[in-house]
Amino acid sequence: MRELKITPITNGTVIDHIGNGLALEVLRIINVQSLDKDSTVSVALHVRSGKLGWKDIVKVENMELSPRKVNAIALIAPTATISIIRDYKVREKRVVDLPDRIVGVLKCPNPNCISNQVEPVESEFQVTERRPVVLTCAFCERRVDDFLHHLA
Amino acid sequence: MSLHGRDVISIRDLSRPEIEDLLASARRMIPYAEGKRAIHPLADKIVAMAFFEPSTRTRLSFESAVHRLGGHCITIADPLVSSLRKGESLSDTIHMLTSYSDAIVLRHPNEGSARLAARVSERPVINAGDGAGQHPTQTLLDLATMQEAFGTLSGLRVVLLGDLRYGRTVHSLAYALALFGAQLVLSSPAALRLPDEVRDQLEPMGVKLEEEDQLHRAVRDADVLYVTRIQKERFPDEAEYLKVAGSYRIDNGVLANAKPRLIVLHPLPRAGEIAPEVDATPHAAYFRQAFLAVPVRMALLEALLGSPKARKGE
Numbered sequence: 001m002r003e004l005k006i007t008p009i010t011n012g013t014v015i016d017h018i019g020n021g022l023a024l025e026v027l028r029i030i031n032v033q034s035l036d037k038d039s040t041v042s043v044a045l046h047v048r049s050g051k052l053g054w055k056d057i058v059k060v061e062n063m064e065l066s067p068r069k070v071n072a073i074a075l076i077a078p079t080a081t082i083s084i085i086r087d088y089k090v091r092e093k094r095v096v097d098l099p100d101r102i103v104g105v106l107k108c109p110n111p112n113c114i115s116n117q118v119e120p121v122e123s124e125f126q127v128t129e130r131r132p133v134v135l136t137c138a139f140c141e142r143r144v145d146d147f148l149h150h151l152a
Numbered sequence: 153m154s155l156h157g158r159d160v161i162s163i164r165d166l167s168r169p170e171i172e173d174l175l176a177s178a179r180r181m182i183p184y185a186e187g188k189r190a191i192h193p194l195a196d197k198i199v200a201m202a203f204f205e206p207s208t209r210t211r212l213s214f215e216s217a218v219h220r221l222g223g224h225c226i227t228i229a230d231p232l233v234s235s236l237r238k239g240e241s242l243s244d245t246i247h248m249l250t251s252y253s254d255a256i257v258l259r260h261p262n263e264g265s266a267r268l269a270a271r272v273s274e275r276p277v278i279n280a281g282d283g284a285g286q287h288p289t290q291t292l293l294d295l296a297t298m299q300e301a302f303g304t305l306s307g308l309r310v311v312l313l314g315d316l317r318y319g320r321t322v323h324s325l326a327y328a329l330a331l332f333g334a335q336l337v338l339s340s341p342a343a344l345r346l347p348d349e350v351r352d353q354l355e356p357m358g359v360k361l362e363e364e365d366q367l368h369r370a371v372r373d374a375d376v377l378y379v380t381r382i383q384k385e386r387f388p389d390e391a392e393y394l395k396v397a398g399s400y401r402i403d404n405g406v407l408a409n410a411k412p413r414l415i416v417l418h419p420l421p422r423a424g425e426i427a428p429e430v431d432a433t434p435h436a437a438y439f440r441q442a443f444l445a446v447p448v449r450m451a452l453l454e455a456l457l458g459s460p461k462a463r464k465g466e
Contacts, residue, residue: 108264110263114242114262114268117262119243138264140262140267140283141263141264
């Protein structure tokens with residue numbers, strides 16, 4: 001019998017095919033502290049994967065991801081798949097998809113950018129290259145290709 | 153496409169035909185900029201000069217341009233006494249200026265400030281320098297000076313000398329020159345070379361980029377020598393600045409083997425990069441460049457704000 005490393009969840013979200021070692025960054029995006037206190041979060045690190053060799057998995061009970069969080073995960077873990085579970089069944093499954101415009105997800109790495117000052121404005125980036133992903137600040141035009149260190 | 157009512161934040165906001173139209177219009181504006189003839193396409197217009205960073209020639213040439221077109225200016229020239237000092241956001245200041253004026257000319261120390269202002273403002277915004285960011289009217293007047301001297305931009309051999317790394321206005325100029333088919337020769341101290349990401353954007357435009365560190369060799373075949381100032385405030389640390397400060401200087405000795413028609417340009421103010429003895433030679437075009445700021449900015453303001461009727465009656 002196949003041993004289950006993580007137990008199934010009744011309702012919630014499974015984020016699978018996260019690049020090896022990136023699950024903790026995904027947890028940061030999900031912001032575990034903000035979850036319902038009855039939600040269980042399961043994390044599997046360094047799991048065998050046919051597609052990726054090794055992968056990480058995150059399961060969160062009683063939570064569905066906002067589009068903004070999906071965009072952030074798309075940047076950090078572009079290979080991830082997201083399954084919405086309702087009543088033990090996968091109701092929806094999709095690969096993460098990077099939109100053309102990313103709003104409020106990253107902080108511009110240019111400290112002198114107007115989006116980092118006290119202004120009523122959210123950070124905004126255009127996806128200017130996709131392989132590998134490069135973003136350009138919609139205000140100061142600074143290019144960013146290292147997303148881990150610039151999550152808002 | 154008409155420029156009427158548009159924002160001008162980066163030189164990339166303008167197509168090549170739009171730049172050509174502006175340069176042609178700037179040439180027609182010269183007698184008006186000199187005060188020899190009068191024109192009033194901005195007769196009922198107010199232009200707000202929002203200068204949150206020190207500037208002499210940019211602000212004065214914009215003000216002069218507005219007055220020469222028969223318009224009026226309201227000016228924030230000293231950030232120390234302005235609302236910014238009281239903690240007001242740029243967005244709020246722009247909301248206010250939108251209701252007091254027909255267009256806003258903005259200089260601000262933060263990169264991206266002009267893009268933000270353009271989003272907030274219902275009136276056209278002209279970027280007059282956003283920190284180390286864009287300064288499109290400087291590029292236009294650089295092009296106007298070269299075009300006046302040679303009648304064309306295509307095929308000109310232009311040496312860009314100095315800080316090609318931090319000086320982002322030189323990146324805009326390199327882009328515009330590439331758009332017009334000029335040849336670019338890059339000459340800079342090793343620490344101040346053109347960044348790869350700028351190079352990557354220029355090369356697909358078909359421009360040939362040459363490097364020449366020996367100044368006298370770079371100057372020999374050049375049509376234009378564009379000298380930049382090394383700006384201390386753009387360096388991450390002083391030690392790096394001191395390593396390159398004063399590493400190049402143009403004097404009559406450097407220019408001895410230049411073509412007779414070579415012109416030397418500099419966005420000014422200069423800080424020792426060009427010896428005063430060059431001023432008396434036919435190569436010195438930087439004061440003409442400073443003058444052309446007025447007709448170029450007149451051409452832009454007229455295109456953004458002028459009434460079609462006034463233009464017809466010219």
